[in-house]
Amino acid sequence: MPNEHPEIQGGGSLILAWQIKNKEVLVIGGGEVAAGRIVNLLNADAKVTVVCPRAGLNEEVAYRVERKQVTHIDRVFLPLDLEPQKNVAMVLTAIDDPDASSRIWKYCKKLKVPANIADVPPECDFYFGSVHRDGPLQIMVSTNGNGPRLAAAIRRQIGDMLPEGTGESIKKVGELRRKLRRVAPGKSTRDINKRMGWMSRVCDSWSTDDFNAMDETDMQALVEYYESGRVPSFEDIRIKPQDDVVWEFDGSFGWM
Structure with missing residues (x-):
């Protein structure tokens, strides 16, 4: 029976985001x-x-x-x-x-x-490591001390491949998550899993350009879909309700 579990590759480092704020x-x-x-x-x-x-x-x-x-x-x-x-x-x-x-x-x-x-x-x-930084986005390339210059070259290649505005998109996702927690503040495991699942589907469905174009009104419109479980497209939330139209008849239709 084939092994379905990841193969172990020794010799690596445990890559972490070390929080040293105010330390x-x-x-x-x-x-x-x-x-x-x-x-x-x-x-x-x-x-x-x-x-x-x-x-x-x-x-x-x-x-x-x-x-x-x-x-x-x-x-x-x-x-x-x-x-x-x-x-x-x-x-x-x-x-x-x-x-x-x-x-x-x-x-x-x-x-x-x-x-x-x-x-x-x-x-x-x-x-x-060699780090690509774009706002909240940080991508580190490590060679485990073997080739720092090569790590820098690989980091530049990765940075060049990323869509323009990726960092700004991530900021918008962070704002959306905070807004969602205010709308749905439940702290049970079920509540947390539901929020995470819905946010994952939004991130999978929306593009970098969509998040970049999203404003505060769009964000509010998006979180209103949360309870239903539906993930709308960016085009869906940009469709605004039509204003009520008042028809004025001047008799030109031949009506008396």
């Missing part, structure tokens, strides 16, 4: 690699502290420091930077000193703080 992240180093890491962290609303002598900051990192987008500690890393009361959730190193990087990694392992040591895959608890 403390320590970046050690201030060069080009650190600059890229900082952008990713700030886009995820993390609280970033950069440990690096001021002379080692490149133009972009110095700009982040000047704008107070990050906190800067003007020296090399010291163990006190990871004192428990600082609640550091993650450490990223991007320095040109392999021995120092390894010592930092071992110290992080001792404290059970997840760490990424730039360009040293065996000393990484997690990897950065």
Whole structure:
């Protein structure tokens, strides 16, 4: 009998969307690699502290420091930077000193703080991938540390294939989901499954262009179909009731 279950392919990573909003992240180093890491962290609303002598900051990192987008500690890393009361959730190193990087990694392992040591895959608890970003849409391509440049090329190819306005469509879907929860606020498993099932059918039936063109009135008209279980087309909800027509007869039909 053929196996109907997925085959296991070992050697991969568990790809997650790590929520670090308002969490403390320590970046050690201030060069080009650190600059890229900082952008990713700030886009995820993390609280970033950069440990690096001021002379080692490149133009972009110095700009982040000047704008107070990050906190800067003007020296090399010291163990006190990871004192428990600082609640550091993650450490990223991007320095040109392999021995120092390894010592930092071992110290992080001792404290059970997840760490990424730039360009040293065996000393990484997690990897950065190449990310396509369009509003709320994020698509990450990871080569598990084998080929970052190739990951970037693949990411660009994927981005080029996506329909224009995909990110805006996803925003509209989020707004629609929130509106639906207000209209049908039930919290039982049955209620949740019904909402999810109906939303799935809407997403399967409507195109990116449909969601882009949807306005507040269209959204309200759409959720009114929820109780019936029907999923209308975009054209259906755009059909407006005809205004009442008042006929005026002037006798031209030959009526008396």
